Structure formats: C-alpha cells, structure tokens
Amino acid sequence: xxxxxxxxxxxxxxxxxxxxxxxxxxxxxxAMYWYRQDPGQGLRLIYYSQIVNDFQKGDIAEGYSVSxxxxxxxxxxxxxxxxxxxxxYLCASSSPGLNxxxxxxxxxxxxxx
Amino acid sequence: xxxxEQNSGPLSVPEGAIASLNCTYSDRGSQSFxxxxxxxxKSPELIMFIYSNGDKEDGRFxxxxxxxxxxxxxxxxxxxxxxxxxxxxxxxxxxxxxxxxxxxxxxxxP
Numbered sequence: 001x002x003x004x005x006x007x008x009x010x011x012x013x014x015x016x017x018x019x020x021x022x023x024x025x026x027x028x029x030x031a032m033y034w035y036r037q038d039p040g041q042g043l044r045l046i047y048y049s050q051i052v053n054d055f056q057k058g059d060i061a062e063g064y065s066v067s068x069x070x071x072x073x074x075x076x077x078x079x080x081x082x083x084x085x086x087x088x089y090l091c092a093s094s095s096p097g098l099n100x101x102x103x104x105x106x107x108x109x110x111x112x113x
Numbered sequence: 114x115x116x117x118e119q120n121s122g123p124l125s126v127p128e129g130a131i132a133s134l135n136c137t138y139s140d141r142g143s144q145s146f147x148x149x150x151x152x153x154x155k156s157p158e159l160i161m162f163i164y165s166n167g168d169k170e171d172g173r174f175x176x177x178x179x180x181x182x183x184x185x186x187x188x189x190x191x192x193x194x195x196x197x198x199x200x201x202x203x204x205x206x207x208x209x210x211x212x213x214x215x216x217x218x219x220x221x222x223p
C-alpha cells in the first residue's frame with residue numbers, strides 16, 4: 001500500500017535531549033513537509049522540501065533541523081534548542097505543482113518531560 | 114497578519130442544518146485551496162480542493178472560491194453528527210509552500 005509512515009506514534013524524551021522523528025513515503029512525491037500542531041490549534045509549518053538535498057524553513061523552524069538525502073525520507077530532529085517541544089508532529093507529502101493535495105502520515109505525539 | 118485565517122469556533126449546528134465554514138488568505142498569488150477534516154488525535158484528511166472561482170460541489174459538500182476577495186468557504190449540507198470535527202483550510206501559496214489555517218471546530222448536535 002502506498003502512503004506515508006511516521007514513527008514512532010508516541011515518543012517520550014527527557015528535556016535537553018535531541019530526538020529524531022522519522023517520515024518515509026512510497027508515493028514517489030517530490031515535496032515533503034513537517035508541521036507542528038498544539039492542542040486546539042492548526043498546523044504550523046516547520047520545514048518543507050521540494051527536492052532531494054534541498055529544504056526551506058517554514059514559520060517555526062527555530063530549534064528544529066531536517067535532512068533530505070533520499071526522496072522517500074524526510075526526518076525531523078527536535079533539538080534541545082526548541083523551548084517547548086511537546087506537540088503533535090505531522091509529516092506530509094505531495095506531487096509537484098500547485099494543484100495537488102498533501103497526504104499526511106499518522107503523526108507522532110512527542111512528550112518531553 | 115496570518116497567511117490563512119479561519120474562525121476558530123466552535124461552530125455548533127443542529128443535525129440536518131447547513132454548516133458554513135470560512136477562510137481568508139493573504140497571498141494574492143495563491144492558486145489552489147484545500148479543505149481538510151481532522152478528528153481529534155488523528156491526521157487531516159482531504160475533503161475537497163478548488164482552483165477556480167465559483168462553486169464546486171461534491172455530495173453534501175460545496176466549496177466556494179472568490180480570488181478577488183481572497184476568500185474560500187466550505188458548506189456542509191444536511192450536517193450529521195459524524196461531521197463533528199475540526200476543518201482546516203489550506204492554501205498552496207507558491208512552490209508547494211502549503212499553509213494551513215488554525216481550523217474551525219464544528220459540532221453537529223443530534
């Protein structure tokens with residue numbers, strides 16, 4: 001089945017530790033995205049990538065880092081510089097062009113204690 | 114000014130009524146517009162997309178776009194309790210830069 005896989009679904013980390021969230025897609029999509037969602041809020045764009053080895057900052061990139069070494073993979077690292085990392089993280093992908101929807105993974109709920 | 118704005122709600126309608134959800138966007142060059150539904154704790158799922166001015170109907174859902182007013186809306190006819198969710202407006206601004214609104218929480222009361 002084609003789709004986007006995020007792992008893990010739930011993640012707990014101690015404050016001050018870096019953590020990497022996985023996102024893999026087999027839809028052959030060029031564009032991939034990372035969003036953060038806080039309770040009762042919408043999606044805020046962290047980073048997006050249109051092609052391999054290229055990515056752009058979104059609205060809230062501070063404290064996060066990404067890589068795009070392969071078309072299928074777009075991991076997100078939440079660093080210790082992110083002051084309030086507890087949130088629901090969503091990865092998405094889409095085909096090139098303006099008139100294409102974004103498909104989402106199931107999300108990773110990160111809790112920092 | 115936020116790039117994509119929605120009324121956060123909550124919006125409450127009785128079962129069988131029409132629910133009207135609104136969205137405005139700031140980037141006049143935006144080309145495509147999407148409505149997603151998100152149930153609590155789940156990832157968003159696409160309901161409809163619209164690219165051209167006017168109305169687009171799909172079953173009980175109608176999307177309306179007015180690029181001159183930078184306004185897009187979603188109408189849900191014959192609302193059902195299962196429609197209770199958060200509805201997210203998304204705008205593809207440029208070069209696959211997809212931005213979302215804060216979402217409108219809809220409750221349909223039996």
